[in-house]
C-alpha cells in the first residue's frame with residue numbers, strides 16, 4: 001500500500017482534527033502518500049481530494065470541527081453515488097481509507113467495501129458515544145464537559161430565582177451525554193431513552209425537593225428520550241406544578257464544537273495512528289476502539305448495531321446523590 005486517504009463524515013466532533021493529524025503524520029512516517037477527502041462521502045463522489053503533508057496538519061490539534069469538513073450524504077446511499085465514489089478513488093490511486101465518523105459513516109463504509117475492493121478502517125468520531133467496541137468515542141469527553149459547564153451556569157440562575165430547569169442535551173437515540181453531564185451537575189433526574197421515564201416518580205422527587213425548600217432543580221433530558229424531549233416533559237410537569245417557574249434550555253450544537261480536552265486529543269491521536277498501522281497490517285472494515293487501556297478492533301457491522309448499554313450503577317447514582 002502506497003497511497004491512503006482520510007476523511008471525516010457525519011456530525012463533526014472535537015478531536016477529529018487530532019485524529020486527522022495522527023493519520024497524516026503516521027502515514028508519512030511509514031512512507032505513504034496521504035490524501036484528504038473533503039466533505040466526507042460527498043467529496044468522495046465529487047473527487048475533492050487534497051494532498052496532505054506534515055505542514056498541512058500543523059496547529060490543528062486544539063481546534064474543534066474538522067479541517068476536512070463534513071457532510072451527511074444522501075447520494076452515497078444510492079448505488080450510483082457509490083459507483084461514482086469508487087471511480088474517483090481509483091482515478092486517484094487510493095488503496096486504503098481511514099474513515100473518521102459514527103454510525104452512518106461506518107454503515108456507508110461497510111456497504112461500500114462489500115461492493116468494491118478498497119479497505120476501510122474506521123475511528124469512532126461522534127459526540128454520542130453510541131458505538132460498540134470502544135469505551136469512549138472521539139468528541140464525547142469534550143461534549144460532556146461542555147454540557148456540564150453549561151448546566152453549571154444554568155444552575156446558578158435556577159438557584160437565584162428558585163426555578164425548575166429542563167435541560168435537553170444531544171446524543172441522538174443514546175443517553176450517555178445526559179447521564180454523565182447530569183451526574184456531574186447533581187441533577188435531580190436524568191431522562192434517557194435507555195430507561196423508562198417515570199413522570200410520576202419525577203414529580204414525587206420535585207415535590208419532596210419543594211417541601212425541603214430546595215431552590216435549584218435541574219432535570220437533564222436526552223434528546224432521544226421516549227417521552228418526547230424537554231419541552232414536552234416540562235409541559236406535563238408544569239400542569240402539576242403551576243406555581244413553579246419552569247424553564248427549558250436546549251443546549252444544541254454548542255455541544256459539538258470547541259477545543260478538545262486533553263483526554264480527547266491523546267485518544268484521537270492514538271486511534272489515528274493505530275488506524276494507519278491496521279490498514280498496513282491488512283485489516284479492513286473494522287473500527288479502532290480503546291477498551292480499558294487497550295486498542296481493539298471491532299467489525300463495522302458490530303460497532304454500529306450494538307452500542308454499549310448504559311451502566312446501571314451510573315443510573316442509581318443519579319437517584320442516590322440528587
Ligand code: F6P
Nearest residue numbers: 011102126127128170171172256
Ligand atoms: O451524532 C451527533 C449529533 O450531534 C447527535 O447528537 C444529534 O442528534 C445529531 O448529530 C444532529 O445532527 P445535525 O447537526 O445534522 O442536525
